[in-house]
Amino acid sequence: MIEKDVLIIGGGPSGLCAASMLLESNLEVMIVDRGLSLGGQLVKQTHKFFGSKDQYAKTRGYDIAKILINQVLEHPKVEILQEATVLGLYKDKVATISHENMYKKIKAKTIIVATGASEKFLAFENNDLPGIYGAGAVQTLMNQFGVKPQDEIIMIGSGNIGLIVSYQLIQAGIKVKAVIEASSKIGGYKVHASKLRRLGVPIYVNKTIKKAIGTNKVEAAEIVSLDENFKEIKGTSEIIKTNGICISVGLAPSYQLLDMVDAKIGYIPELGGTVPLVDQKHMSSVEGIFSCGDNIGIEEASSAMMEGYLTGLYVSKYMGQIHPNYEELTHKYEQALNVLRSGPFGEKTSKGLNKMRELMTDVK
Amino acid sequence: MLNKTGVASKDLVLSRFFDEKVLARPKAILECYEDIPCNPCSTSCPFDAIHIGDNINTQPKLDPDKCTGCGICVAVCPGLAIIVAQISFDQAIFKIPFELNPKPNVGDIVDGINRSGEKICDAKILKVTLRKSNDHTALIEVSVPIEYLHEFVTVRV
Amino acid sequence: MRIHSHPILDFEEKEDITFMFEGKQMVGKKGDTIASALVNLGIDVFSYSIKLNRPRGFYCAIGNCASCKMKVNGKPNIKTCITKLEPNMVVERQTNKGEYK
Numbered sequence: 001m002i003e004k005d006v007l008i009i010g011g012g013p014s015g016l017c018a019a020s021m022l023l024e025s026n027l028e029v030m031i032v033d034r035g036l037s038l039g040g041q042l043v044k045q046t047h048k049f050f051g052s053k054d055q056y057a058k059t060r061g062y063d064i065a066k067i068l069i070n071q072v073l074e075h076p077k078v079e080i081l082q083e084a085t086v087l088g089l090y091k092d093k094v095a096t097i098s099h100e101n102m103y104k105k106i107k108a109k110t111i112i113v114a115t116g117a118s119e120k121f122l123a124f125e126n127n128d129l130p131g132i133y134g135a136g137a138v139q140t141l142m143n144q145f146g147v148k149p150q151d152e153i154i155m156i157g158s159g160n161i162g163l164i165v166s167y168q169l170i171q172a173g174i175k176v177k178a179v180i181e182a183s184s185k186i187g188g189y190k191v192h193a194s195k196l197r198r199l200g201v202p203i204y205v206n207k208t209i210k211k212a213i214g215t216n217k218v219e220a221a222e223i224v225s226l227d228e229n230f231k232e233i234k235g236t237s238e239i240i241k242t243n244g245i246c247i248s249v250g251l252a253p254s255y256q257l258l259d260m261v262d263a264k265i266g267y268i269p270e271l272g273g274t275v276p277l278v279d280q281k282h283m284s285s286v287e288g289i290f291s292c293g294d295n296i297g298i299e300e301a302s303s304a305m306m307e308g309y310l311t312g313l314y315v316s317k318y319m320g321q322i323h324p325n326y327e328e329l330t331h332k333y334e335q336a337l338n339v340l341r342s343g344p345f346g347e348k349t350s351k352g353l354n355k356m357r358e359l360m361t362d363v364k
Numbered sequence: 365m366l367n368k369t370g371v372a373s374k375d376l377v378l379s380r381f382f383d384e385k386v387l388a389r390p391k392a393i394l395e396c397y398e399d400i401p402c403n404p405c406s407t408s409c410p411f412d413a414i415h416i417g418d419n420i421n422t423q424p425k426l427d428p429d430k431c432t433g434c435g436i437c438v439a440v441c442p443g444l445a446i447i448v449a450q451i452s453f454d455q456a457i458f459k460i461p462f463e464l465n466p467k468p469n470v471g472d473i474v475d476g477i478n479r480s481g482e483k484i485c486d487a488k489i490l491k492v493t494l495r496k497s498n499d500h501t502a503l504i505e506v507s508v509p510i511e512y513l514h515e516f517v518t519v520r521v
Numbered sequence: 522m523r524i525h526s527h528p529i530l531d532f533e534e535k536e537d538i539t540f541m542f543e544g545k546q547m548v549g550k551k552g553d554t555i556a557s558a559l560v561n562l563g564i565d566v567f568s569y570s571i572k573l574n575r576p577r578g579f580y581c582a583i584g585n586c587a588s589c590k591m592k593v594n595g596k597p598n599i600k601t602c603i604t605k606l607e608p609n610m611v612v613e614r615q616t617n618k619g620e621y622k
Contacts, residue, residue: 034584036554037604046529048442048499050402052420058404058440060499060529085584118585124536128588130565130578137582137602145551146532147555148522149579171464185367190398191443193370196520200481205368216576254585297582302401343421345400465528500529
């Protein structure tokens with residue numbers, strides 16, 4: 001049994017930022033990450049990030065990953081397990097891990113679950129055909145492995161991920177035949193949409209994919225128009241030839257590990273659906289088990305970083321080894337989060353967080 | 365309209381432009397039409413010509429008296445939403461951001477494209493700059509006939 | 522297909538890795554996962570569903586969806602999208618829940 005002060009599950013932006021605060025508080029930290037490299041989804045983000053200087057605005061995602069990784073990599077009190085999957089989490093703060101073909105057990109005084117989110121799926125006929133990919137998956141293929149998924153793609157979903165990945169597809173030399181959006185307006189930032197329109201990519205609202213067509217793989221997509229109640233309008237079907245379809249219909253928090261310890265889970269659509277509940281200091285309903293990042297509510301990487309820093313700070317206080325600049329930094333990052341969430345794009349999140357607070361109060 | 369199509373209306377675009385007298389010198393056109401939390405244009409401007417303020421959701425506003433048209437904001441904007449425009453006799457000269465391959469060459473005549481992705485004119489490439497500090501965003505200086513001042517936005521190679 | 526020219530990223534030429542797929546010799550690159558090597562080779566079908574035998578392929582790329590599970594070096598249910606490609610790996614499709622002998 002390996003013993004640590006803090007176990008962080010997930011080495012993406014949120015987990016890495018939490019780690020840096022804990023290491024600065026002189027705590028022994030272990031980071032366990034399932035992927036081939038640390039950095040979570042940042043490593044495949046080739047676009048420049050928004051936000052302000054503290055969130056590394058105008059820096060490309062993969063460079064932000066390098067910065068966050070370097071903050072923790074060489075620290076004497078950190079141990080990092082890469083390509084390590086947490087198989088089980090227990091209430092007494094034990095985690096069982098599969099790593100290098102061995103079964104390992106870690107006992108920590110505190111645990112931070114920063115497992116992020118996974119792509120949602122869309123129900124339509126033949127949605128399991130090869131050639132249909134999650135948008136994030138295509139980003140991984142192109143930007144991490146330098147592989148083109150297909151020659152052409154139809155993108156389903158016009159949120160930020162759908163719009164950004166469409167642009168990145170074009171940068172990789174792949175044709176984007178259309179972006180299809182079910183609601184009556186484009187979901188993501190309009191600057192992303194404008195970039196695509198300039199490049200000749202049509203964006204259609206009030207439409208959705210009804211069926212994927214093909215025998216062993218995708219050959220075409222049937223697109224239909226929708227009314228304001230998202231019901232198909234008869235007679236509007238059109239077939240678009242394509243050998244690739246990307247699904248970008250949102251992310252869902254990866255809450256499963258917290259479910260294992262019977263942490264209270266709530267259903268909050270504004271935060272992405274089923275989500276673990278945490279209090280103002282990011283502690284779940286299980287004593288000593290904390291959570292941050294997309295895992296407790298889908299936002300942007302900038303918010304995940306701020307939440308990570310804050311959770312690291314709160315945990316340092318909880319463990320009685322408070323960060324030397326606790327007051328100054330908690331104030332700074334709390335302020336930053338408020339600003340990130342104060343615009344029109346933050347309304348949904350703020351509503352969701354209020355619901356979480358109510359549900360958590362009921363629990364306590 | 366912008367919400368449904370991703371294309372800014374003529375009125376919206378004109379609201380960010382300046383009159384002919386001002387455009388005798390190059391000026392940045394900030395096509396940021398939405399409140400999103402973002403401020404690198406403002407913090408990167410060496411002449412303090414872009415104002416956002418403490419609430420970074422505020423859309424940026426350009427002070428044309430301070431702006432020199434240097435193009436730093438063009439390369440820095442994460443949304444590629446800024447271009448520099450200038451009028452010179454019967455030509456409109458632009459500095460635009462470009463993040464695709466292949467890059468055009470100086471002297472090339474390429475397609476001049478509007479905000480809907482349609483070709484509207486021929487565009488002449490005057491300069492192609494790829495500075496390390498701009499982190500893979502090329503700055504292309506291009507001229508089009510002046511009548512396309514408010515329509516032109518990018519080139520297709 | 523490999524991306525050779527990219528406006529933002531530098532893709533260095535990496536060394537070849539030979540491996541077996543369904544009895545045929547194939548080539549991937551150092552740094553590939555099994556899945557990325559197969560997609561690059563134009564292989565779309567990774568498995569067939571258990572009841573209805575429907576073709577399945579690469580979907581989520583980060584080990585969540587189980588669409589890419591294959592038999593690798595005799596071990597079934599390997600998530601090929603998060604498993605590094607190694608020289609002389611034997612990769613096969615599985616049409617059942619996987620048997621480990």
